[in-house]
Structure formats: C-alpha cells, structure tokens
Amino acid sequence: MAFSSLGLSGPLLQAVREQKYANPYPVQEQAIPAIISGKDILGISKTGSGKTAGYVLPILELFQTRASKGDRYVGALVIVPTRELAIQVNDVFKTFSKHLPQTIKTTAVFGGVSINPQMMAVRFTDVLIATPGRLLDLIENKAVHISRADILVLDEADKMLNLGFKEEMDKILALLPEKRQNILFSATLNNDVNDIQLQLLREPFKIEIIEEKTENSIEQIEQVAYNVPLEKKGPFLRYLIKSENMEQVLVFASAIRSADNIVGKLTKNGIQAAAFHGDLSQSARVENLRKFKNGNLRVLVATDLAARGIDIQGLPFVINFELPRSPKDYVHRIGRTGRAEAQGKAISLLCEDDQHHFKIIQKKMGKKVEIKESADINLQGF
Ligand code: AMP
Numbered sequence: 001m002a003f004s005s006l007g008l009s010g011p012l013l014q015a016v017r018e019q020k021y022a023n024p025y026p027v028q029e030q031a032i033p034a035i036i037s038g039k040d041i042l043g044i045s046k047t048g049s050g051k052t053a054g055y056v057l058p059i060l061e062l063f064q065t066r067a068s069k070g071d072r073y074v075g076a077l078v079i080v081p082t083r084e085l086a087i088q089v090n091d092v093f094k095t096f097s098k099h100l101p102q103t104i105k106t107t108a109v110f111g112g113v114s115i116n117p118q119m120m121a122v123r124f125t126d127v128l129i130a131t132p133g134r135l136l137d138l139i140e141n142k143a144v145h146i147s148r149a150d151i152l153v154l155d156e157a158d159k160m161l162n163l164g165f166k167e168e169m170d171k172i173l174a175l176l177p178e179k180r181q182n183i184l185f186s187a188t189l190n191n192d193v194n195d196i197q198l199q200l201l202r203e204p205f206k207i208e209i210i211e212e213k214t215e216n217s218i219e220q221i222e223q224v225a226y227n228v229p230l231e232k233k234g235p236f237l238r239y240l241i242k243s244e245n246m247e248q249v250l251v252f253a254s255a256i257r258s259a260d261n262i263v264g265k266l267t268k269n270g271i272q273a274a275a276f277h278g279d280l281s282q283s284a285r286v287e288n289l290r291k292f293k294n295g296n297l298r299v300l301v302a303t304d305l306a307a308r309g310i311d312i313q314g315l316p317f318v319i320n321f322e323l324p325r326s327p328k329d330y331v332h333r334i335g336r337t338g339r340a341e342a343q344g345k346a347i348s349l350l351c352e353d354d355q356h357h358f359k360i361i362q363k364k365m366g367k368k369v370e371i372k373e374s375a376d377i378n379l380q381g382f
Pocket residue numbers: 020021022023024025028046047048049050051052053
C-alpha cells in the first residue's frame with residue numbers, strides 16, 4: 001500500500017515524500033481513509049506506531065475544503081495530556097501543511113507558562129492543540145471558542161485519564177458542537193478509556209495495532225507443547241510450575257469460568273494464584289496485576305480479552321492451559337515472555353481436540369514447535 005492510494009492530495013503527498021516516509025504504517029493505512037470519509041475513530045496504538053501522522057494528514061486533507069471559522073473560533077481541537085506532546089503534534093501539523101495552497105494555522109497551548117502570549121497566539125487558529133487545563137483557562141478568558149470545532153481528537157486518552165483530567169475533559173466536551181467527528185487514540189483500552197469511548201464515539205471505525213514480536217524474536221522464545229489428556233491438565237500444570245521452579249508464570253485460559261477453575265485448583269494445592277478477566281471489578285484486576293508484577297503472586301490466570309492491551313512483558317514463563325482461537329493471539333500470548341537477559345519459555349497443553357488447531361497455529365507462525373508426551377511423566381502427588 002502506498003501513501004498515494006489513501007486519498008491525500010498532492011501537496012500533502014509532497015510533504016510526506018520530503019519526510020522520506022516510504023510507505024504508510026498500518027495505523028496510517030487504516031486511519032487516513034477512514035478519517036477522510038468522516039468516520040469516528042477508536043485507535044488503540046502506542047507512541048511510535050505513527051498514529052500522529054495517522055490523524056494529522058487526513059485532518060489537513062479535510063481542512064482544504066473548509067472555510068476558516070473566524071477570529072477566535074477554532075475548527076479542530078486536539079487534546080493531549082502533556083506539553084511535550086502538544087508541541088510535538090503541532091510540529092507534525094506544520095511539517096505536513098507547508099505546501100498547502102491555503103494556509104492552515106495551527107497553535108499549541110499548554111500550562112506551566114504564561115497565558116498572555118497564548119491569548120494572542122490563538123487568534124485565527126484553525127487547529128488548536130491543547131492540554132485540558134490551559135484550554136479551559138483560555139476559554140474562560142474568551143481568548144478562544146470551541147463551539148464550532150467539529151473535529152475532536154483525544155490523543156493518549158489513557159494517559160489523560162491517568163493524570164486525572166476526566167473532569168476537565170467533560171467540561172470541554174460539553175462546550176463542543178453536538179455534530180462533530182471524534183477521533184480517540186489510546187495506547188490501551190482499559191475500562192476508563194472504554195467508558196470515554198462509549199460516551200464519545202458513534203459507530204467508530206476501530207483500529208488496533210498490536211505490537212507483535214517479530215519473527216526474529218519469536219526465535220528467542222523457547223516453545224514446547226505437551227500432549228495432555230483433558231482430565232490430567234490440572235495436575236500437569238502443577239507439575240510444570242513446581243518442577244520448573246516457576247516463580248512467576250502467566251497462564252492463559254480460554255474463558256472466564258475456566259480461569260476461575262484453574263485459580264481454585266491451584267490455590268487448593270497451595271500454589272498462590274489469582275485471576276485476571278472481565279468478570280472482575282477494575283480494582284480487583286489492578287490489584288491482582290500489581291501483586292503479580294511485584295512478585296507477590298506466583299500465578300496469574302488470564303483470558304485473552306482481559307490481557308489484551310495490558311502491559312505485562314518480559315515474563316519468564318507463559319503457559320497456554322488452553323489454546324487461543326486465533327494464531328495471532330497465540331503469538332501475542334507467547335510474545336510476553338523473554339527478558340532482555342534471559343530466554344522466555346512458552347508451554348502449551350494440548351488435548352486430543354487441539355491437534356489440528358495447533359498445526360494451523362504453527363503454520364501461521366512459520367515455526368514448528370516440539371511436541372512432547374506427558375504420559376511418561378509421573379503425576380502422582382501433583
Ligand atoms: P508517532 O507514533 O506518531 O509518535 O510516530 C513515531 C515516529 O515514526 C515519528 O518519528 C514519525 O516521524 C515516524 N513515522 C511516522 N510514520 C512513518 C512512516 N510511514 N514511515 C516512516 N516513519 C514514520
């Protein structure tokens with residue numbers, strides 16, 4: 001896919017060429033046409049994915065057919081959590097707008113500096129990039145109006161909520177026009193971000209960029225699978241944890257009930273374990289994850305859905321108690337192992353019904369996994 005097939009006009013493509021971007025990144029491939037077509041966007045991707053150009057380019061494209069909104073009315077509003085990001089995003093707007101026939105004025109405003117120069121600078125701004133607190137100050141001072149801003153971007157929404165900007169955000173949202181296009185980017189889709197997106201977005205186009213380990217680093221993960229009869233899986237899991245001296249292991253289950261069962265059996269057998277899934281309250285999940293990360297919990301049993309977007313990396317062991325449905329999830333699961341200083345190990349337990357599916361997973365991953373027999377192992381006492 002080339003930049004020229006995403007719906008961007010000549011002057012923007014020229015600026016892209018000058019940046020020496022060879023091809024669009026995945027987030028750009030998806031976001032650019034969708035934003036140009038006027039859709040709301042829910043983008044889950046981290047800094048470094050190219051998300052900034054992913055929304056800056058199409059917004060500039062949309063602005064070419066718009067009249068300026070006038071003196072103190074901004075046309076598009078980009079809300080960011082920090083001063084650094086505000087400056088960075090503004091730079092990206094300036095970089096890409098330089099060849100446009102019609103000048104588009106972009107301005108960054110943020111707290112921690114005197115407000116007076118900013119009151120002047122925001123005049124005739126088309127695109128305003130702002131941190132929430134300073135934006136509200138400027139609005140209160142009537143330096144800027146957002147009631148005609150019909151494009152809204154919330155960038156790094158998770159960070160914004162972590163920094164406690166929810167109240168400011170709600171105030172800002174109340175001042176925007178009802179009819180507008182909303183674009184939300186966040187590194188993770190946690191419960192708080194989900195609440196905001198439900199409140200904000202209408203039938204959003206969803207983009208999720210999962211950072212998968214490259215094939216190269218998959219090579220660094222030791223993968224092994226065991227054929228285990230269904231009824232022996234429980235004892236076999238306990239055998240693995242004890243015989244390999246696993247002090248920290250993430251176990252994946254295919255469903256919430258199964259995760260709870262595993263936790264129950266482990267605990268009954270004196271192995272400290274807790275669950276991590278969507279049926280738990282946000283606070284229980286945070287607490288279990290914290291204990292696990294701090295080394296105060298030996299086993300965390302998770303479902304794919306809950307574990308997605310949560311940053312548990314660099315684990316020594318991952319066990320697939322049950323296989324995930326998609327090969328992509330398999331790679332995502334095992335990609336959480338492997339520390340800088342040590343190789344990670346991923347172990348999958350296969351029962352009879354899994355054989356065919358595991359073949360597909362290996363094929364998609366492009367790597368064969370050694371399959372061992374558990375029958376030779378004495379599970380007495382586990
Ligand atoms: P971001 O995730 O928006 O902070 O972008 C991360 C970095 O990737 C920035 O330094 C961009 O200049 C760069 N970048 C963005 N898109 C591309 C692309 N298509 N090709 C090469 N570099 C890019």
